[in-house]
Structures are given as structure tokens and as C-alpha cells.
Amino acid sequence: MTANATFEQRRRRVGLLFVLPALLVLAVVLGYPIVDSVALALQQVSLRSGVVQQSWVGLDNFRRLFADTTFQRAALNTAYFSSAEVVLVTVISLSIAILLNHPIGRFGIFRILLIVPWAIAPVANAVLWKWILHSNYGVLNGVLKALGVIDVYHVWLGTPASALNFLLLVDVWKSVPFVALLMLAGLQRVPNSLYRAAYMDGAGPWQSFLHVTLPTIRSVIAIAVVLQTIWSLRVFDIVFVLTRGGPADATVLLNFLAYRVTFNFLDLGYGSAIANVVFVLTVILAIVYVRLLWPRERRAG
Amino acid sequence: MSFVKRRHGGPFMRGFVIAGLIVFVLWSAGPVIWLVLSSLMEQQALIAQPPQVVPSSFTLDNFIQVLSAAAALGHGIFNSALVALFSTAVALAFGAPAAYALARLPVPRANNIAFLILATQMLPGIAIAIPLFIAMSKLGLIDSVLSLGFVYLSFNLPIVIWILRGFFMAIPVGIERAAAVDGAGVSATFWHIVLPISIPPMAAAAVFAFVEAWNEFFFALILTRQNAQTVPLVIAQFAGQYQTVFGQMMAAAVISVVPVIALAIVFRNQVVRGFADGMTKG
Amino acid sequence: MTAVELRNVSKSFGHHPVCRDVNLAVSEGDFVTLLGSSGCGKTTTLNMIAGLEDATAGDILMNGKRVNELSPVQRDVAMVFQNYALYPHMTVGQNIAFTLKMRRLSAAEIRARVEKVARSLELSALLDRLPAQLSGGQQQRVAIGRALVREPRIFLFDEPFSNLDAGLRVRMRAEVKELHQRLGVTSIFVTHDQEEAMSISDRIAVMNQGRVEQFGTPEEIYNRPNNRYVAAFIGNPRIELFPGTLSGGATSPVCRIGPIELQVAHRFLGCSGKVELGVRPEHVRLGDRGFPAIVRLVQPVGPATHVTIDWEGGSLTASLPGFVRFETGSPIHAEIDPDHFLIFDRETGQRL
Numbered sequence: 001m002t003a004n005a006t007f008e009q010r011r012r013r014v015g016l017l018f019v020l021p022a023l024l025v026l027a028v029v030l031g032y033p034i035v036d037s038v039a040l041a042l043q044q045v046s047l048r049s050g051v052v053q054q055s056w057v058g059l060d061n062f063r064r065l066f067a068d069t070t071f072q073r074a075a076l077n078t079a080y081f082s083s084a085e086v087v088l089v090t091v092i093s094l095s096i097a098i099l100l101n102h103p104i105g106r107f108g109i110f111r112i113l114l115i116v117p118w119a120i121a122p123v124a125n126a127v128l129w130k131w132i133l134h135s136n137y138g139v140l141n142g143v144l145k146a147l148g149v150i151d152v153y154h155v156w157l158g159t160p161a162s163a164l165n166f167l168l169l170v171d172v173w174k175s176v177p178f179v180a181l182l183m184l185a186g187l188q189r190v191p192n193s194l195y196r197a198a199y200m201d202g203a204g205p206w207q208s209f210l211h212v213t214l215p216t217i218r219s220v221i222a223i224a225v226v227l228q229t230i231w232s233l234r235v236f237d238i239v240f241v242l243t244r245g246g247p248a249d250a251t252v253l254l255n256f257l258a259y260r261v262t263f264n265f266l267d268l269g270y271g272s273a274i275a276n277v278v279f280v281l282t283v284i285l286a287i288v289y290v291r292l293l294w295p296r297e298r299r300a301g
Numbered sequence: 302m303s304f305v306k307r308r309h310g311g312p313f314m315r316g317f318v319i320a321g322l323i324v325f326v327l328w329s330a331g332p333v334i335w336l337v338l339s340s341l342m343e344q345q346a347l348i349a350q351p352p353q354v355v356p357s358s359f360t361l362d363n364f365i366q367v368l369s370a371a372a373a374l375g376h377g378i379f380n381s382a383l384v385a386l387f388s389t390a391v392a393l394a395f396g397a398p399a400a401y402a403l404a405r406l407p408v409p410r411a412n413n414i415a416f417l418i419l420a421t422q423m424l425p426g427i428a429i430a431i432p433l434f435i436a437m438s439k440l441g442l443i444d445s446v447l448s449l450g451f452v453y454l455s456f457n458l459p460i461v462i463w464i465l466r467g468f469f470m471a472i473p474v475g476i477e478r479a480a481a482v483d484g485a486g487v488s489a490t491f492w493h494i495v496l497p498i499s500i501p502p503m504a505a506a507a508v509f510a511f512v513e514a515w516n517e518f519f520f521a522l523i524l525t526r527q528n529a530q531t532v533p534l535v536i537a538q539f540a541g542q543y544q545t546v547f548g549q550m551m552a553a554a555v556i557s558v559v560p561v562i563a564l565a566i567v568f569r570n571q572v573v574r575g576f577a578d579g580m581t582k583g
Numbered sequence: 584m585t586a587v588e589l590r591n592v593s594k595s596f597g598h599h600p601v602c603r604d605v606n607l608a609v610s611e612g613d614f615v616t617l618l619g620s621s622g623c624g625k626t627t628t629l630n631m632i633a634g635l636e637d638a639t640a641g642d643i644l645m646n647g648k649r650v651n652e653l654s655p656v657q658r659d660v661a662m663v664f665q666n667y668a669l670y671p672h673m674t675v676g677q678n679i680a681f682t683l684k685m686r687r688l689s690a691a692e693i694r695a696r697v698e699k700v701a702r703s704l705e706l707s708a709l710l711d712r713l714p715a716q717l718s719g720g721q722q723q724r725v726a727i728g729r730a731l732v733r734e735p736r737i738f739l740f741d742e743p744f745s746n747l748d749a750g751l752r753v754r755m756r757a758e759v760k761e762l763h764q765r766l767g768v769t770s771i772f773v774t775h776d777q778e779e780a781m782s783i784s785d786r787i788a789v790m791n792q793g794r795v796e797q798f799g800t801p802e803e804i805y806n807r808p809n810n811r812y813v814a815a816f817i818g819n820p821r822i823e824l825f826p827g828t829l830s831g832g833a834t835s836p837v838c839r840i841g842p843i844e845l846q847v848a849h850r851f852l853g854c855s856g857k858v859e860l861g862v863r864p865e866h867v868r869l870g871d872r873g874f875p876a877i878v879r880l881v882q883p884v885g886p887a888t889h890v891t892i893d894w895e896g897g898s899l900t901a902s903l904p905g906f907v908r909f910e911t912g913s914p915i916h917a918e919i920d921p922d923h924f925l926i927f928d929r930e931t932g933q934r935l
Contacts, residue, residue, distance in 0.1 A: 006637040006652055007481075008407055014487040015406030018398035019414065022458050025395060029433070029455035030421050036432035045435075099321045110322070111573060112566055113329040119565040120333075121516035123533040124554040127540045128336045131547055137348045139335055173332065178576075185577035199304050205314055230423050237518045237533075241540050258427045263523065272431050279428040286423045290416070475668030478635050483682035483729070484656035493681070497672045 034279075041276045045268035054269075061273035071274065073249055074257040081168060081253060082232040088172045089179050089228050090221065096176065097183035098209075111181075118177040126241035129170045133157060133242075160250030163243055167251055170238050175231065179224050186220030187213065219292065226289040230282055254278050340364065340551035347547045363552035367539075374553055377535035382560075383446050384531060385514035388453035392510050393503060395454075396461030401491055403462070404469035405477065415466060422459045426519045434523050444526040452520055457510035464509070464575055468502040469495065505575030508568045512561050532557045584646065586611040586737060586769040587632060592641030593793075594627055601627045603793040605641070609771060609786075614763050616772045616780040618816070619790035625773045626741060628790070632771060633739050634658050645737070656685070661730035662739040666746060667722045669714040669729075676701070676710035679728045700732045720751050727762070738763075738770040744779070756783055777817050781805070789813045811932035814861055814925055820889060822861045823899040826929060829858045838926070840896035843874050846921045854935060861925035864889065867901035869909075873918030878909045892917060 044057045065071050096114070099105045117125075132140050135155040144150045157163045190213060198208040236255050239245060245252040245260065252260070255278060262271030339347060341359045367374055402408050403415045433452065434443075442448040472495065480490040496503075518533040525534065539553045565572055587609040594602040602624040609615045617625035630636040631643060634655040643651050650658050661682075669678050676697055683693045701707045704724045714722055723743060730738060740759070744752045760783045763770055774780055780787050781801045788798045789812070797809040808814035814822050827840035829851060836851040837844045838860050845860070869890060876894035883889075888907045891900045892915060901917065909915065926935045 007634055007654065008637045010654070011487055012407045012409070015402040015408040015411075018402035018406065018491075019408060021395040022399035022418075022462065023414070025451070026418065026421060026455055026458060029452060030424065030429060033429040033432035033436070034424070036436070037428050040432060040435070095321070096325055099318055099325060102318045104315065104318050105322055108569070110325070112569060113326060115565045115569055115572060116333055116562055117329060119512055119516075119561045120558045121518070121533050121536070121561070123516070123518045123536050124558050127536055127550060127554045128332055130540055131339060131551060132332060132335065134547075137350075137547065139354065143354065173328075177329070181573065181576040185573075188577070196304065234425050236426070237537075240518075240522075241537055255425065255427050258431075259519075259523075262427075262431055268431055268435065271427075275425065275427040275431060278425045282423050282425050286420055289423075473666060473668065475664045475666050476670060478630075478633075479662070479664055479668040479670070479729070480681075481635060482633060482655045482660065482662045483733075484654075484685035485681075486654075489685065494670055498670075 037272055037275060037279070040269055040272035043269045043272075045272070047266045047268065057269065061270050064270065065273050065277065070249060070252070071254075071257065074252045074254050077164060077250070077252060078233065078254045081164065081235070082229055084168055085172055085175070085232045086225055086228045088168070089175050090225055092172065093176050093179035093183050093224065094221065096180040097187050098213075100180075100184055101187045114177040114180055116177075117174055118181070120174070122174060122237035123241060125174050126170065126238040129166075129173075129238075130242055133166060157243055158247060160247055163247060163251050167235075167238055167242060170242065171232070171235055175228065179228060182224055183217065183220055186217045190216045222292050223289065226285055226292065230285050230289070233278055233282055233285075336551055337555060340548060340555045342548055344546070344548055363548035364556070366546075367549045367552045367556065370549075373530070373535050373538070374532070374556065377530050377532040378556070378560075380446055380529055381515055381532040384450045384453055384529075385511050387447075387450040388457050388514045389507050389510040391450075391454050392457035392461045393507060396458050396506070397465055397496065397499070397503065398491065399458075400462045400465035401469050401495060404466045405472075406487065415462070418459050418462055421455070422463075430520060430523050433520075437524060443524060444528045446529045449521065449524055449529055449531070452524065453514045453517060456513060456517075460509050460513065461506040464502055464506040465499065468499060472498070501571055501574065504568055505571035508564055508572055509575060511564060515561050584611045585609065585644070586613070586646060587771065588642075588644040588647075589628070589632070590642045590644065592628070592631060592638045592643060594624070594631060594636065594639045601793055602631070602638075605790075605793070605795055607788060607795060607798060609769060611769055612767045613785045614760075614770045614772065614783060616774060616784040616787045617790055618774060618777060618780040618787050620775055620816075622792075623790040624793040625775075625790050629739055629741055629771060629773045632737075633660050633662055656682075659733075659736040660739055661733040661735035661737070662741065663723075663726045663730050663743045665742040667714070667726045667743075669722055669725055671714055674711050674713055675706060675717070675725050675728075678714070678725055679732050682729065682733055696732050700728045704728050704731070719747050720755065723747065723755055724758075727759075736769065738768050740770065740772040742773055742775070745774075745776075752779075759783060778819060781817070789816060791816075808925065808934060810934055811859060811861070811927045814927070814934070818863055820864045820900055820902060822863050822925070823867075824859050824861045824927075825896050825899075827858055827860045827896070828856070829926065829935075830855045835921075838924070843895050845874070845919065845924070847924045847926060848922050851926065851935065857929040858935070859927040859929050859932075861927060862899070862919050862923060863925075864900050864902035866919055866923035867899065868918045868920075869901055869903060869907075869915050870918065871916055873916040876915055876917050878911055878913050878915050881907075881909050881911065883907075 041061055042056060042058060043054045044060070045054045100110050132138050133156040135141065135153055135158065140156070141150070141153040145153065154162070156166050194212045194216070195208055198212050203211065234255060235253060236259065239251055239253055239256045243251040245256055254274060258271045258274040258278065261267050261274060338356060340363050341361070342353070342356045343358065343360050343362065346353050346356050346358070403411045408414065437443050437448060476494060477490055480494050485493060516533060517531070518537065521531045521534050525531065536553055536557050539550050585608050587607070589605050589607040592602060592605045593600065605624070605628055617628055619625045627636060631638050634650070634653060634657075638651060642649050645658060655662075670681065673681065679697045679700060680693050683696060688696075697710070698707070701710055704727060706721070706724055706728055709717065709721060709725075714725065717725065726743065744755050747755060756779060772780075772784065784801060786798060786800055787804050789796045789804060791812050797804055797813045804813060804817055808817065811824065815824065825840045827838045829836065829838050829847070831853055835849065836847050836854060838847050838858065840860060847860075865887075869892070874894055876892040878890060879893050879898065880891040881888060882891075883906055887902045887904055889900050889902055890907065890909055891898060894917065927933060928935060
């Protein structure tokens with residue numbers, strides 16, 4: 001760094017240098033594939049004995065996609081799964097966050113209980129629930145029968161509707177901790193002075209929740225909802241381990257379909273097309289996220 | 302009624318909260334406890350009808366079997382450790398300066414760049430995986446710990462940058478100015494002043510990154526074969542092949558999650574702070 | 584010898600101008616204060632002198648040489664910051680030593696210099712403490728020590744005392760002034776507190792909206808303010824200003840405010856027009872002579888009593904020495920020596 005540059009210029013140069021390695025890695029590992037992914041979707045790509053063969057087919061893959069009943073089924077499954085998951089996760093996380101915000105819930109042990117499920121790998125989680133939901137020996141069946149809730153053991157993952165809903169349960173269980181921690185952080189940032197003012201105005205606990213807590217954490221809830229929606233589109237591990245898409249394609253989500261088409265049927269172009277559809281959906285949601293969060297932030301000159 | 306009472310409700314509310322907390326504990330801890338218990342039970346106990354919720358005897362047999370049988374799990378742990386450590390360490394090494402530059406230095410369009418980097422977090426893996434797979438196949442990089450490490454690096458960089466940038470933006474400007482007047486250039490300021498006071502958020506970022514890398518399944522599935530298999534793959538195989546040996550299945554799962562859970566618990570304060578900061582700085 | 588000179592220096596952030604055409608010449612060994620309310624550009628000017636901000640236009644010279652492109656350390660300046668800006672992870676000793684470490688002095692040399700500075704500021708016992716363990720005053724002394732150890736040509740102070748409570752502030756002020764008298768190093772000080780500026784400076788530059796309104800000694804600024812802004816900014820309690828009309832009069836000039844005619848100094852003979860008449864509270868005498876008024880408020884502050892009176896031209900506050908008693912609502916008369924009036928052109932604000 002010579003001194004012939006002004007203060008600002010020197011800082012700018014070093015700044016660019018600092019950002020370079022990270023940007024390079026991201027450009028190569030993420031940037032290039034994104035661009036290529038669109039290109040692939042417009043091609044017929046097959047893998048024969050380790051050799052990749054590609055030829056351009058324009059929008060054929062997409063046309064096929066929208067006529068494909070399996071794709072339509074997967075889209076419906078995904079729509080249901082995502083919406084249901086977002087609602088469940090948001091409500092449950094908010095409830096947990098509220099409980100932990102109460103003086104009784106202030107102990108560190110509760111936070112550890114949140115961190116543990118968050119840290120468990122989705123695969124390990126799936127394996128665990130595969131065991132819990134086992135039709136013959138799983139503890140869920142055992143406990144429910146013992147409590148008299150059911151007469152015979154159910155094959156929870158054996159029927160279409162049931163399988164999808166239990167997948168939902170498994171992912172909700174795993175996703176709640178993260179969102180709950182986010183909401184807890186949001187709750188704890190509500191200034192005490194607001195509660196005091198409400199108290200002076202005669203508000204009880206329910207009213208202060210309604211009129212102080214909820215409005216203040218509205219943005220936190222909104223962010224959590226959008227993030228959760230984006231993440232629900234990426235669910236893969238539990239489908240792979242628990243159902244492989246069955247029974248009868250009832251648990252095939254868009255993500256999983258793209259994988260299956262690409263790596264089981266070796267139709268890479270078609271798989272890319274499906275992946276792009278998921279990508280576009282995610283981008284739309286991301287824009288919503290940005291609108292919600294960034295208008296407030298302005299970097300000082 | 303005192304303010305505190307009014308705010309948090311009287312005895313009725315307390316009862317409600319306690320009930321809620323009990324449900325929460327059962328919901329969160331139940332499955333995990335069952336995971337650990339199952340791994341310590343004998344096969345007969347596991348397939349007993351009706352299922353034994355409270356085991357009569359414990360055994361370490363499952364663990365011994367899992368660890369001694371096909372060195373797959375040990376190999377997987379080794380690979381996972383390598384990949385996770387590599388991607389976390391390099392993410393910190395590349396990400397910390399980048400976060401600082403985007404937070405504090407007059408990089409043109411810094412906000413846009415920061416946003417773009419954060420946005421990569423939202424990419425669905427499948428969109429990137431296929432082109433990556435093709436490119437890596439052509440380059441012969443499939444089934445390599447190093448290439449997997451680089452892929453994970455690209456996921457960990459945004460995490461590190463997100464957490465650290467928020468922290469750096471909150472450092473008082475005066476400290477950097479004082480360093481400049483004291484004769485420290487940008488790099489010297491970063492090294493001597495900024496980094497030493499950033500240990501907690503860096504720890505949080507490291508934990509997040511490590512956990513992400515350790516638990517990652519999808520890309521490991523696609524980009525590795527035998528050599529570079531990571532723990533999640535081994536566990537998935539267990540669930541596929543050894544479907545009937547439940548105790549071992551659970552033991553394998555326990556072994557796979559112990560490292561990250563230990564990490565998360567040891568650094569729980571940093572983790573919780575990481576969430577809080579991530580929230581405020583977006 | 585001019586230690587620091589600013590020639591037509593301007594600074595804008597994007598389209599937002601912060602400093603406009605600032606001209607300033609600081610003599611070697613002088614203690615100069617940049618005084619103004621927030622947003623007037625004083626801190627930006629200081630930062631430009633330090634080399635922490637680039638000037639958008641203009642030249643910054645030190646000892647006759649243009650330094651716009653030099654880094655702070657190359658300009659041989661040291662700075663004491665608002666909020667102290669001590670490195671929180673380093674001990675007091677390390678904080679002071681950091682700049683020497685950057686200059687790659689030997690460990691022995693560093694230790695010697697740090698100890699010398701610590702002794703002169705009574706910090707020797709605190710060298711191993713962390714900033715968080717120190718009181719506000721101690722932290723401020725460490726900040727000064729960090730600047731001192733550089734033995735710089737120019738000292739810069741950026742509102743260093745605004746975080747301290749009143750008593751401490753006054754004491755630190757005295758310490759800084761004594762330090763300056765002892766060392767004689769050229770110093771530039773930024774503050775919004777006019778009393779602070781008056782008490783420690785050789786010269787004061789009053790700044791307003793990016794411009795220097797007046798640059799002069801405390802006495803010049805107080806008794807001969809260039810314009811209405813400077814007059815109103817300096818002095819506590821504030822100068823009283825009234826719109827009026829100046830006319831020559833037959834033998835002596837008068838200023839008419841409402842129905843009252845007040846005599847003003849002889850030198851205004853021949854002037855006329857719309858003006859603003861200013862008088863400082865300590866120049867108002869209350870008693871039997873002068874124009875009539877009613878006492879509204881009496882506020883004793885110790886060394887003086889502020890008495891607010893309503894008269895036909897409005898209301899004004901007089902400052903009388905000691906404890907004086909007046910009955911609220913009682914009639915009184917106010918008299919002002921003509922020579923004590925400061926007259927400003929009502930439109931331009933310039934002093935006549």
C-alpha cells in the first residue's frame with residue numbers, strides 16, 4: 001500500500017482484496033452451477049457409462065414437465081407439505097418461545113433442549129423416527145396401544161396420507177428449535193418500557209401480549225414464515241431415508257423428484273428443469289424476504 | 302397486583318406455563334432420550350411386545366458391534382471430521398476478512414454484494430447439485446474429500462459472513478480511527494484490533510458452520526462414492542441395510558450426533574447469541 | 584510558522600455538503616478550538632486534518648507542505664477521541680504501546696516510553712488493567728497517554744469530555760490546558776460547549792453549517808462577534824436580541840424598539856436601517872433609572888442571579904452579581920450603557 005493514494009482509496013483497495021477470495025470461491029462453486037443449471041434444463045442430457053452426452057432441446061423439458069402427472073402430484077404434495085409445515089412450525093415455535101420467555105422458562109436447560117434437536121443431523125433424525133414409527137416394534141405404536149388410543153398397530157408410513165403427514169411431523173420436530181430460538185431472540189428484544197406503559201394503562205397479561213408483544217415481533221414472525229417456507233422446499237433427507245417417495249409416490253416432493261429423475265433415471269436435463277422450477281419458487285420467496293427485511297436497513301454514508 | 306405479576310399472570314397463568322413447559326420437555330427430549338435408550342438395549346428388549354419403555358438391562362453391545370463391524374462408521378467419522386474442519390476453518394479464514402470489508406471498508410456496492418452472498422443461502426441444493434455433479438465428473442473430482450470440502454465451503458462462507466458482518470458493523474468506529482492514527486493500516490487494524498475482540502461471534506459462526514457441514518447429506522450423497530463417504534451417508538446405509546438390527550441402528554445414530562451435540566452444548570451461549578445477532582442484522 | 588493550514592477545504596458525502604470552503608490557519612504552538620453545534624462540520628474538519636477523511640476539494644497543509652495524501656501517522660498527528668476509543672482487549676500499557684509497536688520500536692524502548700508517559704499522567708499503577716476496569720476519568724487519561732507517547736507535532740481532540748460528568752469535565756479541561764502550557768504542542772480541539780472553548784483556547788473557530796463564521800481569540804469572539812450567529816452562540820446566559828430600527832438622531836444615534844428609544848454608541852452616528860440590537864445579560868442594570876419593566880422570574884445560580892423582566896420591547900434576562908431579591912410582578916427599571924450594545928444588520932446578520 002503506497003501512500004500516494006488517499007485514505008479512502010487505500011481502504012477501498014484493501015477492501016477489495018479482502019472480499020476477493022470469498023467471492024472467487026462462491027463464483028466458482030455456486031455461481032457457475034446456477035448458470036449451468038439453466039442451460040442444462042434446456043438440453044437433453046444422458047449419462048452413459050460415465051460419459052455425459054448433451055444435446056439442445058429448447059423448452060421440451062419444461063413442456064414435458066407441466067404435462068407430467070408425477071410432477072403435478074409432486075407439486076401438490078410440496079404445496080401441502082410446505083404450507084402445513086410453515087403453519088405448524090410457526091405456531092409451535094411461537095408458543096415455545098413465549099413459554100421460554102416467561103420467568104419460569106428462563107433456565108438454561110430449556111435452551112439446551114432446543115439446541116439438541118437443531119444439532120442432530122436430518123438423516124439421524126430420520127433414522128430415529130423410522131425406529132419410533134416402526135409398525136411392529138416402534139414405541140409410538142406401543143405407547144398408543146397401551147394408552148388405548150388404538151387397537152392394532154398402524155403402519156404409519158404405509159398409507160399415502162398418513163405417510164405424508166408423518167413426514168411432516170418428523171420435519172416439524174426438527175425445524176421447530178431453530179425458529180423457536182429466532183423468535184425467542186425477537187421476544188427478548190421487546191423493550192420492557194412498553195410493557196410498563198401497558199401496565200400503567202391497566203392491561204393484563206393477555207392484553208399486553210396482544211397489544212405489545214405481537215405487534216413488535218410481527219416482523220420476526222414474518223421473517224420466520226418466509227425462511228421456513230424456503231427451507232421446506234429443500235426437504236430431502238427424511239424423504240430419502242423414510243419413504244423413498246412411497247407409498248405410490250405419495251411422499252414425492254419436488255426436490256426428491258428432481259433427484260430421482262436425475263440420479264435414478266439418469267435424465268439429467270429433465271431433472272434440471274424440475275430443479276429450476278424449485279429455484280424460481282425459491283427466488284420469488286426470497287424477494288418477499290428481502291422486501292420484508294431490507295427496506296429498513298440503510299448503510300450510513 | 303405488582304407489575305411483574307400483572308405482566309406474567311397470576312397462579313393460573315403459572316400453572317399453564319408449567320404444563321406447557323412439561324409438554325415442551327416431553328416433545329423435545331422424548332425422542333432424543335428414546336434414541337439413547339434404544340441404543341443401550343438388547344435386541345430382545347427392543348422387539349419385545351408390548352415395547353419396553355423402561356429397559357430392564359443396559360448393554361454396550363450395540364456400540365461395540367457398530368464400531369468394530371465394517372470400519373465404515375469410523376471411516377465416515379474421519380471423513381466428516383476432515384471435511385467439516387476444512388470447510389469451517391477456510392470459511393473463517395476467507396469469510397472474516399470479507400465480512401469486515403463488507404461491513405466497514407468502502408467497497409463499491411458493498412450492500413449489494415452482501416445481499417447476493419446471503420441470497421446464496423436460499424438456493425435449493427438440487428439446482429446446483431446437477432451441474433456440479435457433471436462438472437466434477439468431467440474433472441474426475443467425484444469422491445474426494447477435498448472437493449466435498451470446497452462445496453461445503455461455499456455453504457459455510459455465507460453463514461460466516463452473515464454473522465460476522467453484523468458484528469463488525471456494531472464495532473465503534475472510534476476504535477478503528479484510533480488504530481489508524483496510531484499508524485495501523487487496514488490489515489494491521491483487522492489483525493490486531495478487530496479480530497481479537499471478535500472471538501465470540503467467530504465461535505458462533507464456527508459452530509454453525511461445523512454443524513452444517515457435519516450434518517449435510519444431499520451433496521455427500523451425490524458427490525461421493527466409497528472413499529469420501531461421510532457420516533450421514535453411513536447412517537443412511539445403516540437404516541437401509543440393517544433395518545432389523547435396531548439397536549445398532551440407534552447406536553450408529555448416537556455416535557454420529559454426539560460430536561455436534563457436544564459442540565453445541567459447550568458453545569450454547571455463542572449459539573444463542575448467534576441467533577439473536579443474526580435476527581437483528583438480518 | 585503555520586502549523587496547520589486549510590485552504591478552501593470542502594467536503595461532501597455524496598451530494599450532501601458538510602464543509603464549505605473552510606479556511607483556517609493555526610500557528611505553531613497555538614491551542615485552537617473548533618466550536619459549533621452538531622452537524623456544523625467541526626468533527627469532519629478535524630478528521631480531514633487528521634487524515635481520517637479525504638477532502639473533496641481544497642488543500643490541507645502542515646508546515647507549508649500539502650498533506651492531503653499522507654496517512655495520519657505520516658502527518659505526525661495524535662488524536663484523543665470521544666468515547667475514548669481504547670482497545671478493549673488490551674491493557675492500559677498495551678493501549679499506550681500500540682502505536683509504538685506499529686512503528687516497530689524495540690521492546691525496551693517501548694517499555695521506557697510507556698512508563699514515562701504513565702508517570703506523567705499518574706497511570707503507573709494501572710498499566711496492567713483493562714479499560715473496562717477503569718473509571719471514566721482514568722480512561723480519558725489513558726486516551727491522552729496514547730496520544731502523548733507519540734510525541735506528535737499536532738494534538739487533535741474530538742469532544743473528549745462530552746461523556747464525563749460535569750465536575751470531571753472541568754477538571755480534565757484544566758489538565759489539558761496545563762498539559763498544553765507545559766508541552767506547547769499545537770492542539771486542535773473540537774467541542775460544542777462554548778464555555779469549554781472559551782476557557783482553554785488561544786483561538787476559537789466558530790463553525791456553522793460547514794463554514795467558519797469567525798476565527799479569533801475568546802475576547803474577540805465575545806466582545807466583537809462578527810455576526811448574530813456567533814454572538815448568540817457564545818455567552819451564557821445567551822445574548823438578548825431585539826429587532827429594531829436604527830436612526831441617526833440629531834446628536835446621538837438611537838435604536839427604536841417598539842415604543843422605546845435606546846441610545847447607542849456614538850460610532851453609529853449616520854447609520855440607519857433595520858437592525859437587531861443585542862445586549863449581554865450582565866450588562867443590564869436594574870434599578871430606578873432606564874426604561875420601565877416588570878419582574879417576571881428570578882433564578883439565582885450562585886455567583887449571579889438571572890432576572891427575567893418584561894418590557895415594552897419584549898422580555899429579557901438580566902444577570903446580576905450575587906444573590907439579589909426581587910418581588911415577582913413588581914415594577915422595575917432597566918438601564919444599559921450605550922457602549923455595550925451590539926448591533927447587527929437585520930437582514931445579513933453582520934455586526935455593524
